[in-house]
Amino acid sequence: MPLPKLTRFSSTTFLLLGVFFGASIPCLAQVPPTYLSAGDTLEVVVYREPDLSRNYTVSPEGKITFPLVGEITAQGMDVEQLTAELTRKYSRYFRNPQIVVNFGKMTWNKVYVSGQVHHPGAFTWSKGLKLTAYLGAAGGVTQGARLQGAVIRREEGGQVRRIPVDLRKVLLDGDSSQNLELQPGDTLFVPYGSDKVYLSGEVKNPGAYDYIDGMRLAEALGLAGGPLHTSDLTQVRITRPGSSGSETITVNLEEANKRGDPSKDPPLSPGDVIFIPEAPKVYVVGEVQRPGAFDHQEGFRVRHYVALAGGPTNLGETRKATLTTMQDGLPVTRTFDLQSVLENAASDQNFGVNVGDSIYIPRKTDRVYVSGEVVKPGDYETRQGFRITDYVGLAGGVTTYANSRETLIIRSINGKSQQTKVDLLRLLKGQDPEKNIVLGPGDMVVVSGRFIAHRIQDYGPVGSIVTSLALLLRVFF
Numbered sequence: 001m002p003l004p005k006l007t008r009f010s011s012t013t014f015l016l017l018g019v020f021f022g023a024s025i026p027c028l029a030q031v032p033p034t035y036l037s038a039g040d041t042l043e044v045v046v047y048r049e050p051d052l053s054r055n056y057t058v059s060p061e062g063k064i065t066f067p068l069v070g071e072i073t074a075q076g077m078d079v080e081q082l083t084a085e086l087t088r089k090y091s092r093y094f095r096n097p098q099i100v101v102n103f104g105k106m107t108w109n110k111v112y113v114s115g116q117v118h119h120p121g122a123f124t125w126s127k128g129l130k131l132t133a134y135l136g137a138a139g140g141v142t143q144g145a146r147l148q149g150a151v152i153r154r155e156e157g158g159q160v161r162r163i164p165v166d167l168r169k170v171l172l173d174g175d176s177s178q179n180l181e182l183q184p185g186d187t188l189f190v191p192y193g194s195d196k197v198y199l200s201g202e203v204k205n206p207g208a209y210d211y212i213d214g215m216r217l218a219e220a221l222g223l224a225g226g227p228l229h230t231s232d233l234t235q236v237r238i239t240r241p242g243s244s245g246s247e248t249i250t251v252n253l254e255e256a257n258k259r260g261d262p263s264k265d266p267p268l269s270p271g272d273v274i275f276i277p278e279a280p281k282v283y284v285v286g287e288v289q290r291p292g293a294f295d296h297q298e299g300f301r302v303r304h305y306v307a308l309a310g311g312p313t314n315l316g317e318t319r320k321a322t323l324t325t326m327q328d329g330l331p332v333t334r335t336f337d338l339q340s341v342l343e344n345a346a347s348d349q350n351f352g353v354n355v356g357d358s359i360y361i362p363r364k365t366d367r368v369y370v371s372g373e374v375v376k377p378g379d380y381e382t383r384q385g386f387r388i389t390d391y392v393g394l395a396g397g398v399t400t401y402a403n404s405r406e407t408l409i410i411r412s413i414n415g416k417s418q419q420t421k422v423d424l425l426r427l428l429k430g431q432d433p434e435k436n437i438v439l440g441p442g443d444m445v446v447v448s449g450r451f452i453a454h455r456i457q458d459y460g461p462v463g464s465i466v467t468s469l470a471l472l473l474r475v476f477f
Helices: 008-021 079-090 131-137 167-171 217-223 253-259 302-308 338-343 388-394 424-428 451-476
Strands: 041-046 054-057 063-066 070-073 099-103 110-115 121-124 150-156 159-165 187-190 196-201 207-210 236-240 247-251 273-276 281-286 292-295 321-327 330-336 358-361 367-372 378-381 402-413 416-422 444-449
Touching (some): 041 079, 070 079, 079 099, 079 121, 099 110, 110 131, 131 187, 196 217, 217 253, 217 273, 281 302, 302 338, 302 358, 367 388, 388 424, 388 444
Parallel strands (some): 110 187, 281 358, 367 444
Antiparallel strands (some): 041 054, 041 099, 150 187, 236 247, 236 273, 321 358, 367 378, 402 416, 402 444
């Protein structure tokens, strides 16, 4: 059905509502959105996750299988719904995943609107409809749209032709020569706004900032509050949209700062998207004093990073430490003897460490752990048939500050931690034998302390006498 004829004034007014408020344009309601169906091809980009970014095709059953999250029924969804579903599912694996879904292979009866519009997606093609019709069906352009940089992508003879469109002339000046009739399979793309630059990543205040003539990278970074201490200024990426596609350049801003060389601080253009990456890290986890991520430093080896993490804890199984690194895109894990590395820096197991590598010190699994108010807290070799009281005995017995009636037994059963409270005093007196269970590898005994006992010690010898009498009364009465 052809569009109702509008005057220049009314057409412009309706479209401006779409620009600033995202309102649908009433006269364009006849362009219905088209939902995904079998055979559609999509380009899915997961920001900073190149292994997940690829083209996908909707199966004859209307489904798409994605890495990590599995199968999703895409048929009947529009682009926004699929993007929201992928964001929700990938949020289980990544923090704030940034996902963009674009149409790949064009089906004959659709027109696609993407970029800075309120409702990007596929719309049913109708003969005679012009780009403003589809723009209105997509909810109008956003406030951040660069109206003069729009482009129509059209496949002709197996090649993609790019047709520049000045939406400012169409929307504000009523220039009908720019309001082109779209063909089946066309994509109308509206890029980022021309008066802004966008900063994201490791900056204090990420967001959009007004572009100023002559603005350079360092100045824009200053507007965003400067870089975080976790930033890597040697790999700053600037993505610049254009009518023929986006171009990305990498800048070493740290070198510009050190040398004071303005030529190393590139000028920006309207619409530039600046990303400050996180500094390359090495991860030390498990039984170390301060597990976490540490800046990668050239020449540092396993021994250095374990030292940065404060060294292993008493519970660390240093003979079975692991180093995981990436080789040909796949993780490769090596087990090594950290104890020998700590004793001898020249050890052949003091491996070199690359960006992104992980060092892991596991907990000793063939031990029973006794902690809290015992004379010698620590880990003890698992012994056949040894029970709770036996391991407390190995730990030298309880201290004068022990609240033996509030003793915890912590065990891992079927991968879940379970806690049981026992009265250790009764067990030591031979009572409740069924609760004096045999302990196994990884089990823990935690003897809690008594607040009143700690306070009595403040009263010196008198407090010690009172404490001793109290303990005798507890044992024999």
